[in-house]
Amino acid sequence: MSDFLITFPSRRRIEALAQKYSLLLPERQKASLIGELSGKRAGSSIEYQDRKDYVLGDDIRHIDWRAYARTDRLTIKLYREEICPTIDIIVDTSLSMSVTPEKSLRRTELAYLFYLLSLKIHAVTALYNLGENLQRFMNPLDLLSSKDTRQDTPLPILQCSPFVRRGGVKIMISDFLFPFSPAELIATFSAADCLILVQVLTAFEDDPGQGEFTRLVDAENRKFLDVVLNRATVEGYKKRLNNLRSELERRVRVAHGAFAFLRDVDSLDQLVQNLLTTGVINVK
């Protein structure tokens, strides 16, 4: 326990935040299991909601015979659906996520927070480690001891994975600094009921600041670029970064999701504030 606390001093804080906040899930859902929450759509729970005219194919067990006797019209009773949400938390474990220890820690903190928030609503929670390939893991804290792996681009891996084809909530924690099309990424998660994208960047990745001749090395493949961090270069980069974020945010919103951005140097309070502001979480 003590070793665990040394490497993850903010654990208690994360757990306290999980107690205080909850995930803000979307109204529309495609549940595959019966759960404890009531959904807004008609389902097969015992709680009567409404009736509708019978059409060929409806479940005949739900024909309201009393209403037929009264009206000579075949109608079907509609019951409030029970929601058992599925939450898939995809954590980017490529080498780019550990360019700084703080960035790696933020990723772990976010994964742990979302994991706790998921457990809180008794969601079926699955954790996925998106590195060289996609692997499921059970404990978000395993991220602290696992090694990040090289990843060229995660999209093909995601597109091939089976969980993206089912509904539920998808939460992806990444820096989104791989070459990709935001439209394609959002389309990959088109089956999700809710998509939450959380971008974690280092302070330099967010705002390089003007400087001198610098060699930028890609953490994934060790390619490098020599740039001069003059005003034009920095502004050009920030413009591209903002365009990426704007595009992601817009598309996620269209897909009834949320996009949050965090820096590795931000405090946990700032982290929570961002998540609240972007509608990822709300106060319980």
Added chain:
Amino acid sequence: MLFHFPWGLLALLAIPLILFLHFFRERRKMRLIGGLHLWSFAAIALPAGRRFDRLIGNLPLLFQILAAILLSLLLAGLDLPQTGQISHYTIILDDSVSMQARTGNTATERAVQVVNQWAKKKDRFTLISAGVRPKMLAGPFASWEEMSQALNQWTPQSPACELESSVNLASKFVTGSEKILFLTDDEKPVKSYADILEVYSLGKPQPNSCISFADRVRVSPSKDKIFITLQSFAKDKAQTVLTAYMKNAVVFREDATLAPEKPASLAFETDALQEDLVLSLKEDSLTADNSVILLPVIIKPVNVYMEGFGEASEYFRKAVLSIPYTKVAPGAAEAHLVFTTQKQYAPFETNLRIYHFLRPEESGIIALAQGRDIVPDNHSPLTEDLSLEGVLWPYLQEISSPLPPLIAHFGRPLLFLESEKNGQRHYRFNLVWDKSNIFRDTAWPTLMLAMVEECRKSIPGMDRSNFRVGEPIPLRLKSLVKEPSPFRLLKDGSPYAEFDETPGMLQDLPKGRYEMSQGSEKSLAAFSVNLFSPAESDLRSLNTRAADFAKLLPATMVRMKRNMIVFYALLILTLVFTALSWVFQD
């Protein structure tokens, strides 16, 4: 393989420095980031893949190390020399003027042809010319190119071929049983050197006439007399014509019939003009002895001044006027020779000889020297063979001489050199002259003549204007310009030599007309050097005999010639790798 300059390998110490700088340089600002694609617009270097990048990143280091290694090998003089055996030959050339005798071609031209055809380009040569003095023309151990160039420029003009000194010099470069090749036109004088010389004689016997002597003498203020001796070296009598030119006009002509072995003397007079006189004989096979140039006779007048002698001055004046080219000067400033009774005479710059006499009022114990008791110094040009038989010579006993006297009476000085400074000599006559009969004695004109001629010789400038080849030529010139200026010697109108200081003596000048000048000044001196060498003019004994080159038995040595391909390859590769390291440097 060898290194010419092994110390150059110390340049390898640059390699650790290169490594240090390379890794030091690598510590530039680097940033690890999540992805590069948002930065691609700002790239200032081509992105590289990981493996390629590692390779490209190390290439400049590799090229720099290679360049450093190659440079150190270049500086160390790495060589894969080309070796070969070469032979060394020592050659003596007869530098006497008879080698210029022409029958179709000259012996000189034949000698050059022989050597050029025989000598191999890979061998080494020591080339010596044997004239009055030996001279190294090429080498020692000169290449074929150097030897050939010296040979083609060789022009024999010496009045004689002194073989002994040349053989002594050449012997320094021979080893073992090696023989010296001697190219001449007459092998007879060489017989005593048969064991060390292999002779190649290229002469062809032929008759020849020559001017064996000529001189020009001033016989009167308006007349010069020319003395000439002609000789013929032929079996029979030879007909020739002697012509004398002055200012391109013929001033004398004589048809002469020359008997063999009998020199014929001629003489004629001309006006004593300050013009060159050219004597010319009918041309024959050796032209060098057919012409002579005689420059005007040099006359150096002596100005004499005397003071304080009263009526006795007349004796001085008479004695002076009896000597040719001597006159009495109106004042001491114009005089070369001064006779004075002044106690403290302040000499002028022109005064070269000052003779101090006793003043009449000078007092002291007087002694009398007479006749045979007066002893002149027969080694001095002033008093050589001077007879003072009837002379009464009163003198002051207490006067002493710092140097051995020129005239003495039982050791007491009567005439002596008192001092010499800046070319001025002060003599002292210890003579109570007003009580002596010396001025009336025949010894006085003789002594005066000696004093005047001794003074004449001390006047700066040449005493003669005509010399013979091989004769040393004294100049004794005085600089006419204040600022330092080189002295230029012209031969037949063309620059011949230059001197920083005035040369006192010239030697070994070839035949020709010479002028010495300084700065922009007119000629300081002019003189001629003529060839008078009957021995060389006699071409009857010349002969032709080829040498046996196989008998030369030259010393062989291993020659290592630097392999320039290795040098240039190292140089080019060093430059290439240096350029590549710069190209691939990021």
